[in-house]
Amino acid sequence: MKLPTPQGLSSSTFRPPPLDGSLTFPEICDLHAKNSPNHPLFRYTDADGNLQTIEWARAVRGFHKAAQITLQRVAPKSSDVRPVIGIVAVIDQITYFSLICGILRAGYQAFPVSPRNSDVAVAHLLQSTNCSHVFVSKDGGMQKLAGAAATKLATMGKELTILPIPTFADLFAPSEPVHSLPPMPKLSLDAPAVILHSSGSTAFPKTIIHTFRIMMESGLIPYYGQMDLCGHTLSAHAVPMFHLMGVIQLSWTAFTGLTMAVFPPTSPPTVPTPDRVFDAAVSTNSSLFFSVPAFLESWARDPHRIPILQKFRTVIFAGGPLQPAVGDTLVRQGIHIAHVYGLTETSNICMFLPDAPPEEGWDYFYMSPHTDPVFEPVEDIPGVFHLIVKKTPRHTPAVLDTNIDGVPALRTNDLFVKHPTNPNLVKVYGRHDDQIMHSNGEKTNPGPLEAILLKDTRIKYAVMFGRSQFHAGVLLFPTEPFDPADDKRVIEFRREIWPTIVEANRYAPQHSRIFKEMILIADPSRPVELTAKGTLRRQTVLDLYKEEIHAVYEAVAQSSQIHLDAPQEFDSQSSLEFVRRVVAEVMLDLPGDDDDLFQQGCDSLQATWIRNSLLHALRCSQRVDMKIVPSNFVYTYPTLRLLADLLTRLTSGAASTSQDITRRTEAMRAMVRKYSEGFSERQASEKATKDEIVLVTGTTGALGSHILAQLLCLPKVSKVYAVNRRSTSDDLRKRHESSFSANGLDLNLLASPKLVLLEAELNQPKFGLSSEEYNSLKHSVTTIIHNGWQVNFNISLSSMEPLVAGTRNLVDFALSCTHTVPPRFVFVSTAGIFRNLDTKVALEERLSDPRVAVGLGYTESKWVAEQILENASQSTVFEPVIIRPGQLSGAENGAWNSSDWFPALLRASQLLGHLPTISGYASWFPMHHAAKAVIEMRTSHEKYLHITHPKPVAMTKIMSPLSGVLGLPLIPYLAWLELLEAAALNESSASNNPGVRLLDFFRTFQPNASDEDDALSPVALSNTHATIAASSMLSVAPLTARDVELWVSYLRQGGYLS
Incomplete structure (x- = not known):
């Protein structure tokens, strides 16, 4: 078959499938596992900022696992019946994609249903397709929606079986055996494959069946364009998998070798916001950007995003109209935008992808050569045409409702105008049936x-x-x-x-x-x-x-429900009742008091109404200094009860009441007691070894990767067990390669015979390892460096409990090791536990008062872990070294995690047009030197050590060079903070500004700190014992303008800074 633009012919990893219809889509996937096993299908950035890839061979194993699960749970009633399997879910894109593929590989029909439908609409859709089994995600919103639909179906005499949806781990866990499936029974190209549905703006949306032929024809669309997509990575972060925009990715990736960039497969999944989607597209090195108009319009308002958008080969928008002024601005600034037009009934029918926007205007496009469109004049609107799409040998609309010259065709209801000088170019005028197309791709x-x-x-x-x-x-x-x-x-x-x-x-x-x-x-x-x-x-x-x-x-953006009367007194009950009334105004079904609003379907618009209504009530109370109100508090306190508690605390004059502190400190003490009981008796049976064998946790993060690299270079160390959580990747080595690469470390070290990579769950018995693996560790490990921890300042102590349990398990493991002397135990804690200290200097000693660490689940959990280690040392021969690092700065190559506060400050400053003057000194210690200090400290007999720069520098020596490198003027810190607070009040700028998310943190800075004060904290860290235990600290040079240049250069190369 001769096609205008062949795909993937020059690729060394992708072999295009047969294009003649001899294989159906599931068969093509199986073929790729054999012919293109190492070609990337999915790409995402994990929690550590490392780029992860899932190749076709691994992906198909996941598809097969999904098929096995489907076959186990749903048996066909007869051999000639292909059941319809529904999906009502809010899950990550990889799992959703894989589940659709698995259902098809099982020989069944997949029916992804929009979770935004009403229960009446869902019941109608399932009933009309005779769907009796539906996979439903575990979140409360989807369980409630599916349950209500099942109840309605029951009244019609229809039984609906709700199936638990498989997770990413279920499909891709390396420990899960996947038995090869037998070859598929031969299905016709015209057999139903994926069922989609119309917009659902009525109670009864219509089902639209895509056959395997339509899937093939969709995959061939790029062959009629002007670009070879193989080797390109398409940012599909904004694409919903239940929509045509998501389902068409199955065909494009399988037929062209296009790689799909997505959010990491977490549960709950990442909610796509303009900021998250943009950052993810950059971090995955995407060359093509697929978005809805609303996001593109948001980015266009940010002048600092424009240079980054210019780097993409093409920025694609679909699902609705782009505001003309926005498109004009983007094109004028050299951004290659492309409008993708299509319908669920027709798939994409414009050229995909053109080399460049038409010179006649970016909002015009060519219809794809594989289609046969007819433009029928509209009687009462001169120059406007009604689009009709005829069936051709290369294009089969899913719905055919008319005939043109004896050829079956679809009357689309879409209206077009033609370009006045080039009639082959057209643009959308509107809908004949007045359907409203929103900027987020939805339709009403x-x-x-x-x-x-x-x-x-x-x-x-x-x-x-x-x-x-x-x-x-x-x-x-x-x-x-x-x-x-x-x-x-x-x-x-x-x-x-x-x-x-x-x-x-x-x-x-x-x-x-x-x-x-x-x-x-x-x-x-x-x-x-x-x-x-x-x-x-x-x-x-x-x-x-x-x-x-x-x-x-x-x-x-400034709206609020001012018609709701605020309570006279904001006591607990009155506040809760008021919050219920506010939320009931914007959410159709009022969630339970402890239900997460966003898991119950609350969207950003509703969150804005809730936020502004509560702010209005607080202002009217005249009891609250509005500057102390946390930014984005609906996201931070996402339940009715948490919001009510916040109102009560704020109006009582204390953001954190003594009662709350008491509750939290008691929880901390209780957790210490729970994990300090019954330490193991020491029973050594073997002589000490001369070799040093190190078990180190958390080696895919920045500090951990540096520790690992340096341990592998030590002659005395004969083996290193690098232990990390089981995660979304089956290839732990690739995770390390990504981290080493990002931090400028020698990748050859990962081939060292000393290195053993282990995935484990420290909170489980024997770390979730086999008895053989666990016993091997017991008989060999001489040093433990416990560096792995979840860095998340938004979750509570109770959410951190698995990490605390894992620390206790490591203590028991150390005491059970069989050498005469138990392993040295190094725990990387945090200087953040001193957040509430009321003295000027934090000494290198035990911190017994939990109130000092209260405020963040992260610091509270570190304090709890320290106490457990202290208690173990009091009652056993266990000897821990507890290290509290202060602020660590960029590594030798300038690498600095963009999620940290300092890169966020720089990005926020670019958006605000000013850089803040910060008083005091910086005792920031470079990442690679911190790793060296940790390793040196492993032999110390001091129990508490602090890593902080022994040669701090004035913040002016950092901020002044930054001003020059970034081209931003310095202004007083409080003036900068006012700009950031103003940005937080503007919904569009707030969503794009990472500084807004850290507004509460920036409010804690000391704007008038003296030269003798640490810029970040009123508490200075003593490091007297540390510089003795790690003498290399004394030789580390002070930070200079050169360090500043390296940090900025690294963040610019990654696209984070403009």
């Missing part, structure tokens, strides 16, 4: 929702709006007109019709629901134009009210 079909509203006799006409906006609104014409400037009457009218709005919202998907603030009232003094049928001319009305519609969207 206004007709059925308006019909529900018109059942209310108080409403004469209703016109929904929202094209190119994030969500919908409605313009209402009251039966008894009144002046919309009469605010009191507007409020009364909204209250009167609210039950009708609620009824419409119950049938609408989430993006189509109407908030009170999005209800506009028509002005009776303005005449409106009616059709011959007596209905409103929609577009004429929308044009007439465009200024009011624009104004209501402008007000959304």
Whole structure:
């Protein structure tokens, strides 16, 4: 078959599959496991910032595992029946992709259902496809949705079996055996494969069946474009897998060798925000960027993102219209944008991908050569055409509802205009059926929702709006007109019709629901134009009210439910009842008091309304200094009870009450008691060995990778066990390669015969290892360096308990080791445990008071671990060395984790246009020198040691060079902080600014610190014992402008800084 742009012919790792239809999609996947085993299918950045890859061979094993699970749970009723397996889930993209592939490999039909549908819509979809089994994710929102749908189906006499969805670990865990499946039974290309559905803006969305032929034709679309996609990585982070945009990735990757960049496979999955998607696209080295218009519009407003967008080969948008001014700005600045147009019924039908945007205009595009479009003039709109898509030998629409010249075709309902000088170029004009396309790729079909509203006799006409906006609104014409400037009457009218709005919202998907603030009232003094049928001319009305519609969207970012009366007193019960009322206004089903709002379906728009409503109540109370209110607090306190507790604490004048401190310190002491009971008796049976054999945990992070590299270079060390958590990768070596590469370390060290890589779960018996592996460690290890810990400042102590349990298990392991002398035990703690110390200097000694460490689950857990180690040393021969590092700076190559506060400050400063002046001194210690100090300290007999620079420098010696390198003027710290606080109040800038997420941290800085004070803390770390235990610390040079240049260079190379 001769095609214009062959794919992957020059690749050494990808062999294109047969293009003649001789194999169905699952067979092609099996073929890739054999012919293209090492070609990358998925790419993502893990929690340590390392780039991970899943190649085709491993991916297909995951598909087969998904197929086995499907076959075990669902048996076909007969050999000629291919069951439909539904998916109602909020899970990561890799698992979702793999589950669809597994269902197809099992010989069944896959039906991914949008989790944004109402339960009525889900029940209808499952009933209409005779789907009796559905995989459902474990989160409360999806369990509730599926359960409600099952209840509705039961009333129809239909039984629905809800299946627990397999996790990433279930499909890809290296310890899980995957038995090869027999070859697939031969299926016709015209057999159903994946079932999709229409937008769901009505109670009854329509199912659309994609056959294996359509999957093949979708995979061939790039062959009619102008680019070879093989070797490119497509950022698909913003793509939902239940949507055509997600499902088409199956075909594109299988037929072209395109690599799909996604978020890491975590549970719960990463919620795509403009900031997260952008950062992930950069960190995965994507060359192609696939996004919805709303995200692209957000990035276009940030001048610092423009140079990064310019580096992408193509930035693709789909799912809705891009605001013209945004597209003009991007193209003018040299960004190659491409509009992908398609329908669920047709798949993509524009050229994919062109070399460059058409010179005639970026919003125009060519139809793909494999299609046969017919543009039929619209009678009453000159120059506008109705698109009809004919079936061709190379393109089969999933729905055929008309005939053109005897050829089956689809009437799309989409309207187009042609370019005035190049009629082969077209652009979208709108929808014939008035379906509203939102900027996030969702669609609202206004007709059925308006019909529900018109059942209310108080409403004469209703016109929904929202094209190119994030969500919908409605313009209402009251039966008894009144002046919309009469605010009191507007409020009364909204209250009167609210039950009708609620009824419409119950049938609408989430993006189509109407908030009170999005209800506009028509002005009776303005005449409106009616059709011959007596209905409103929609577009004429929308044009007439465009200024009011624009104004209501402008007000959304600052909106709040001011009609809700705040409590007179913010005691616990009153606060909780008020929060319930606020949330009930924006969420259709009120979550339980302890349910996570976002797992129950709360989106960013609803979070904004909740936040602003609570802020309004706090301001009205006149009891709260608004500057102490945490930024993004709805995300930080994501349950009704946590939000209520926050209100109570803030209005009582204490962000952290003594009662809260007491509760937290008691939890810390209780955990210490729990893990300090019954330490093992020491029973040595072997002589000491001359060789040093080290077990070190957490070696894929920055400090851990440096420790590992340096241990492998020590002649005295004969073996190193690098122990890390089981994670989303089966190849621990690749994780180390990524970390070593990022930190500028010698990759050849990973081939050292000294190195043994182990994946383990320290909190499990025998670390989750086999008895043979565990006993081998017991008989050999002489030194333990416990460096692995979860660095997450947003989770509680209870969430950290598995890490504490793992530390206790390591203590028991050390005491059970068989050498005469138990292993030396080094624990990497944190200087953060001194966060509440009321003295100027933190000494290298035990910290007995838990109140000093209270405030973060991270510091609380480190304090608990220190006490357990101390208690073990008091009652056994166990000898720990507890190291508390202060702030560690970039490594020898400048490597600095972009999630740390300092890179976030630099990025925030670029967005704000100013750099802060910071007083005091910096005792930051370079990462590679810290690793050396840790290794030296392993032989110390001092129990507590601090790593901090013995030669601190004034912060001016860091900030002044930064000002020059970044080209940013320095301003007083408090002035900079005010700019950041102002950015936090603006939803669009807040989502793009990493400094906003750390606003509370930046508020703790000392703006007027003296030259004798540490810039980050009023407490200085004593390092007297440390410099004796690790004499190399004394020879480390002070930080200079050269270090600053290295940090900035590293962050720029990674695309984090512009």
